[in-house]
Amino acid sequence: METCYDELERAWVVNFFRGGRLVSARLYPGKAPSGRTAEGKRAHESEASVLSLALQLKQKLTETKDPQAHMKLGYFFFVYQFYQEAEEELKLALTLFPDFAEALYHLGNVCHRMGKFNQAQACYEKACQLDSNYADYANALGQLFVEEGKLVEGEKAFLSALSTNPNFIDVRLNLAQLYLDQGGSNGNAPAYLEKAEELLQQSFSLMEPEAVFPAINANIYYDSLCRIYLDLKGKSNSRVDKSNLKAWCYLFNLAFRAGRELLSKNQVERYIEKLHLENQPGFADLTNFLGVAYLFYGSFFLSSAEEALQSDSGQLALVKKISAKHTLLLKSLDF
Amino acid sequence: MDEREEILQKIACSELAQDLRTAGLVGLWQASRKEYPAAFLSFSVALQIKTDPFGFFAVAAWTAEWGIKPLPEDFQKKAPLASACFWAWVGKPAEGRMALAQTDSSAGEKLRQLLDVYLQILEAANNPASIPPDFRARLEAVLKSEFGVSSETTRRLFSEYEGGNFSAVAAGLRPVLGELFVLPPFSTLDYLWILFSSGIGKIEFSSIIAALAELEDAGLDFARHWRQRQQAAGYLLLYFFLLRAGGESFEKALAINPNFSRAVKNADLVKEEKQELALQVKQFLLF
Numbered sequence: 288m289e290t291c292y293d294e295l296e297r298a299w300v301v302n303f304f305r306g307g308r309l310v311s312a313r314l315y316p317g318k319a320p321s322g323r324t325a326e327g328k329r330a331h332e333s334e335a336s337v338l339s340l341a342l343q344l345k346q347k348l349t350e351t352k353d354p355q356a357h358m359k360l361g362y363f364f365f366v367y368q369f370y371q372e373a374e375e376e377l378k379l380a381l382t383l384f385p386d387f388a389e390a391l392y393h394l395g396n397v398c399h400r401m402g403k404f405n406q407a408q409a410c411y412e413k414a415c416q417l418d419s420n421y422a423d424y425a426n427a428l429g430q431l432f433v434e435e436g437k438l439v440e441g442e443k444a445f446l447s448a449l450s451t452n453p454n455f456i457d458v459r460l461n462l463a464q465l466y467l468d469q470g471g472s473n474g475n476a477p478a479y480l481e482k483a484e485e486l487l488q489q490s491f492s493l494m495e496p497e498a499v500f501p502a503i504n505a506n507i508y509y510d511s512l513c514r515i516y517l518d519l520k521g522k523s524n525s526r527v528d529k530s531n532l533k534a535w536c537y538l539f540n541l542a543f544r545a546g547r548e549l550l551s552k553n554q555v556e557r558y559i560e561k562l563h564l565e566n567q568p569g570f571a572d573l574t575n576f577l578g579v580a581y582l583f584y585g586s587f588f589l590s591s592a593e594e595a596l597q598s599d600s601g602q603l604a605l606v607k608k609i610s611a612k613h614t615l616l617l618k619s620l621d622f
Numbered sequence: 623m624d625e626r627e628e629i630l631q632k633i634a635c636s637e638l639a640q641d642l643r644t645a646g647l648v649g650l651w652q653a654s655r656k657e658y659p660a661a662f663l664s665f666s667v668a669l670q671i672k673t674d675p676f677g678f679f680a681v682a683a684w685t686a687e688w689g690i691k692p693l694p695e696d697f698q699k700k701a702p703l704a705s706a707c708f709w710a711w712v713g714k715p716a717e718g719r720m721a722l723a724q725t726d727s728s729a730g731e732k733l734r735q736l737l738d739v740y741l742q743i744l745e746a747a748n749n750p751a752s753i754p755p756d757f758r759a760r761l762e763a764v765l766k767s768e769f770g771v772s773s774e775t776t777r778r779l780f781s782e783y784e785g786g787n788f789s790a791v792a793a794g795l796r797p798v799l800g801e802l803f804v805l806p807p808f809s810t811l812d813y814l815w816i817l818f819s820s821g822i823g824k825i826e827f828s829s830i831i832a833a834l835a836e837l838e839d840a841g842l843d844f845a846r847h848w849r850q851r852q853q854a855a856g857y858l859l860l861y862f863f864l865l866r867a868g869g870e871s872f873e874k875a876l877a878i879n880p881n882f883s884r885a886v887k888n889a890d891l892v893k894e895e896k897q898e899l900a901l902q903v904k905q906f907l908l909f
Contacts, residue, residue: 579888582864
C-alpha cells in the first residue's frame with residue numbers, strides 16, 4: 288500500500304521533471320517556474336539564497352550556547368569554502384565544548400585547507416584521542432602527514448584508521464598510494480609494492496566483490512599497480528559525495544529550529560525536492576532529514592489555517608494550540 | 623455510483639453517522655442529493671454538538687421535504703431558536719414566540735432581536751394594537767443593524783412602518799430570515815474531512831490540494847465565514863498528512879538502518895505526539 292511518504296516522493300520527483308512545483312503550482316498558479324529553461328536560474332538562486340540563509344543564521348546564532356549548532360554551521364561554511372566563517376563557528380563550538388571531537392576534526396579540515404598545517408595536525412590528533420571510533424579523524428591526520436612528507440607518521444595514522452574501520456576503502460587506497468610512492472622512490476622496492484598490491488586487492492574486493500582483480504604485468508610491476516590504483520581511486524571518487532547535501536541539510540535544520548521566519552515556503556519546497564532527488568538510493572540520514580523537513584513544511588499549513596481564521600476566535604484558539612504543540616515537537620527532533 | 627458516493631453511502635448507513643462531528647457533514651451530503659428526511663435526521667444528531675447552524679440546516683431540510691408541516695416536538699425542544707425561526711418563516715407568530723421563550727438568552731443575541739421584531743411585525747399585521755410602546759426603537763436598531771444606518775432599505779422599511787404597512791416591513795425582513803435556511807454546498811473538503819474523522823478510505827495530498835483549489839474556484843455567493851473554515855480545514859488536513867509523512871520518513875530511515883539513533887528518537891517522538899495532535903485536529907468544526 289502506498290504511504291503518505293511514497294505519494295509525496297512520487298509527486299516531488301515527477302513535478303521536478305515537469306518543471307513545476309507540487310503545491311505552489313496548484314495553489315499559486317501565477318508563481319510557478321515556466322519550465323526547464325528556468326532550471327539554471329533556479330539553481331543559481333538556490334545557491335544564493337542558501338548562502339544568505341547561512342549568514343542570517345550566523346547572526347542569529349551569535350548568542351547561542353549550543354556547540355552542535357555552531358559545529359553544523361561551521362561545517363556548512365567549510366563545504367562552501369567560506370573558511371574564515373567556518374573557523375569562527377567551529378572555534379565557538381569548541382569554546383562551548385572543548386572536547387568536541389567532530390568540531391575539532393572539521394576545524395582541522397579548515398586549517399588544512401587554509402595551509403595552517405600545525406594547527407590542523409593538533410586538531411586531528413586531539414580528535415583521535417577524544418574519539419577513536421571514527422576512522423575519518425586518523426585518515427585525515429594520515430593525509431596531512433603525507434602531504435608534509437612525514438611518511439612514517441602517515442603510515443601509522445592510516446594503519447590506526449584501518450584498525451578502527453577495516454572496510455574504509457579510502458584509507459586503504461591512501462595507504463596503497465603511500466607504499467607506491469615509497470616503492471617508486473626506492474627503486475621499485477618489492478617490500479613496498481607487495482604491500483600496495485595487497486591493499487589494492489582488498490580495496491578492489493570491497494568495491495567490486497564479484498569481479499576479478501585486473502591482471503598485473505610482472506615486467507612493469509610498479510606501472511601496473513599505479514594503473515590499478517588510479518582506476519580504483521577514480522571509481523572511489525565517483526561514488527556519491529554527500530558532503531554538499533549534508534551541509535544543506537545541516538543549514539536547513541538549523542533554520543527550522545531557529546523559527547519559521549528565516550525560511551520561505553518556497554525554499555522549503557526546493558529543499559524537499561532536492562532531498563528526494565538525491566535520496567534515490569535511499570540513505571538513512573537523508574530519509575531522516577526528509578522526515579524533519581516534512582514536519583517543518585507542515586507548520587506552514589498551520590500558519591495558513593491561522594490566517595484563514597483571523598476573524599474566528601474560537602477555532603483560531605484551537606489551531607494555535609495545535610501549532611504550539613507542533614512547535615515543541617519540531618524543537619525536540621534530532622538531526 | 624462512483625467510489626466517493628459508495629464510501630459516503632456506507633458511512634451514512636453505519637454507526638459512524640452517529641458520530642456528532644460526522645453527522646452534520648453526512649447531512650449536507652444527503653441534502654445535496656435531495657434526501658431531505660435523512661438529512662434532517664443527520665442534522666438532528668449534529669445538534670448535540672452545536673445547535674447553530676445545524677438547527678437551521680435541519681429546518682431547511684424539513685421545509686424542503688414537508689413545507690410548513692410543524693416540526694417534531696422533540697426537535698423543537700432541542701433547537702428552540704431554529705424552531706422559532708421556522709414558525710416565523712411559516713407565518714405563525716404565536717408558536718414562534720413560544721419557541722423563542724425557550725431559547726437560551728446568551729445565545730444568538732442578534733438573531734433573537736431580529737426574530738422578536740419580525741414576530742411582532744407579523745402580529746401587528748393582524749392586530750396593529752399589539753405593538754408595545756418601545757417597539758419603534760427596537761425595530762430601528764434591527765433595521766440599522768441589518769441594512770445599514772442610513773441605507774435606502776432602512777429608510778424605506780421605516781417609512782412603511784410609520785405608514786402602518788406592517789406586511790411590507792415583514793416582507794422586507796423576510797430575506798434576512800431566509801438566509802438562515804440556505805444550505806451550504808457539500809464540498810470535496812467536507813468529503814475529505816469525513817474520511818479523516820472516520821478514519822475510512824485514503825486521503826491523498828493531491829486530493830487536498832485539489833479540494834482547496836476547488837474552493838478558490840467556488841462562487842463568492844456563499845458566506846465568507848464558510849469559506850474561511852473550509853480553507854482552514856484544508857490546511858489542517860495538509861498539515862496532518864505531512865505529520866504522517868514525517869513519521870513514515872523516520873520509520874523508513876529505521877528500515878534502512880535500524881541502529882540509526884536519531885531516527886529512533888524522531889520516530890518515537892512522532893508516534894507519541896501524533897495521536898494527541900490527531901484528536902486536536904478532529905476537534906475543528908467546519909460549521
